[in-house]
Amino acid sequence: MAGLTGRMSTVVKAKVSKLLDRAEDPAETLDYSYQKQVEQLQNVKKGIADVVTAKKRLQMQESSLQQSVVKLDTQARQAVSAGQEDLARTALERKNVAQTELQSLDGQVTELEDQQQKLTDSEQKLRAKIESFRTKKEVIKAQYSAAEAQVRISEAATGVGEQMADVGLAMQRAVDKTENMKARADAVSELEAAGTFDDITALGSGEDDIDRQLKQLSNQPAVDSELAKLKGEVGAGDGAAAQIPAQSESPGAGAAEPAPEDAHQASSGDGQT
């Protein structure tokens, strides 16, 4: 088979033959192969541990972003209460960005869980093959002449080698993925620490500034409607608070009255432009 399967087979077989070329004496091949196999199994375990570490790092970042979302929401409410609409809008825009980032992190964590599962399965298969090789190795040592042993060892070692090469490729893919995620996660952490969430959108892969501006435009209605909702909630809260003194102090209630009115006008004005 040519094309993509041919290439894949070639890569794996090349790796296997390199592994087997290391030793020529049958006894040496046996010992070398088995020792190498056990070593590689340790590497696979380490690879799985690395994926788990990367996943934990992303999960920590998720919880930190969740806190940011709560904080930005609180800030937006405070800003609305203080009548600082621009400030509230900024907070809501950042909250929006943080929420989008959270969704993307969620996807990444799921992907790493998937990788972890696959590597664990591969590790089990490799372990089974190494164990089988260990048994065969003793049989070969006891039963065959050097020339025959060479052939049989080579067959058995190739079988293990292929599994090893395959786990190796899977690990390589997992490492590439976690490194990409880590680079992005680090950049997001920095921006988060600097409080400049708006720039997170600039980290998206393959997005130019037009994409980003379009995305901001599409986020705009969500921010607008959330701002309007907040104003409604905060306004209703003020209204309720104002009603208590209103029973004893009517001028105070009168002064509080125009605030929700203004807010309503401002948002309907935005809607028209």
Added chain:
Amino acid sequence: MIVRISGEDQYEVPDSDAGQLNELEQGVAARVEGGREDGFADAYAALLEFVRTHGERVDDDDLATSDVILPPSDLTFEEAGREFTGEGLIPD
């Protein structure tokens, strides 16, 4: 013949299925070579599914080597277009 799906299992596929397997593979390869991402994922999934359903899974402790090795199921169109490289477990 024995077919390995990278990252999964090895399957013993009857030789009588080789023709159909080849056709499916050529369909995938034609999309990759023609730069047609459209339908690539489905075509590749169909190829792997054919192996899984027509082949018999080889035991984990079997030391048989594969005649064909298929790339992993999460292969992207971009990856399909380039070589599978990297050090992996066995250094070059």
